[in-house]
Amino acid sequence: MSRWEPNARGRIEEAALELYGERGFEQTTVAEIAKRAGLTERTFFRHYADKREVLFAGSRALEQFIVDALTRIPDSTAPIDAVGTALEATADLFRERRPHSLRRQAVIAAHPELQERELIKLASLSAALAETLRRRGVGDPAASLTAEAGTAVFKVAFERWIGGSGHQDLSELIRDSLAELKAVTAGARPD
Structure with missing residues (x-):
């Protein structure tokens, strides 16, 4: 075997997902x-x-992508709308990786230890969003509440996207989930 192999990370990721699917994670x-x-x-x-890290290695890059998207949105945009727009920017990243995302989520869903790690990833995203909102001039508790709400919107939309037929775009599901949240907090009864 040669010392250098092209695309080692991708090959490891693919091999791990195959084996987790065939034999189980543990x-x-x-x-x-x-x-x-x-x-x-x-x-x-x-x-x-x-x-485990094979399943979560991209978490920091995704978090940074969302934070970077949020920093580019005009400060005049309402905080929850800015977070929603930043989250929608991820749709293109996931669109190309839907088969991978389906396989990854199936492994995570089958193991409480991995589910816990996924929740830690989401908590880290929420903290990063809150900090970015504070830098944009949003005070607390509004920054923390907005970040937590945005993270919940993303989680719900992503679960709907994974569980769906694949015909609905993730960005559309993020918009729909955000609209549902806004309706509920405005006192409207959900459908």
């Missing part, structure tokens, strides 16, 4: 993932700290 070892990817365990650990 029954799959790093050695098996590396072997399936045609790599060594050492190469695996150069890219990922452990087998």
Whole structure:
């Protein structure tokens, strides 16, 4: 096996998802993932700290993408609308990766430990959004409430997107979920 292999991260990710689907997360070892990817365990650990990290390695990049999108929105935009627009910007990222997202979510849904890690990821996103809103001049508790609400909107929309037929766009589901939230907080009864 050569020392350098192209697209090692992608191959590890694909091998891990295949094995998690075939054997289950807990029954799959790093050695098996590396072997399936045609790599060594050492190469695996150069890219990922452990087998869970394969599922969550993109979390920081996604968080930064959303924060960057939020910083580009005019300060005159209402905080919840700014967060909604920033979240909608993720739709293009996920559109291309829907099959991957479906497989990833199936693994996470089957393991409480991974579900907990997913919630930690969402809490980190909420904290980053709140901090960005504060930098935009939104005070507390409004910044924290808006960030938490935005994160909930994203979670609900993403779950609907994963659970749906794939015909509805994620950005549309984010808009719909945000509209539902606004209706509920305005005192309207949901449909």
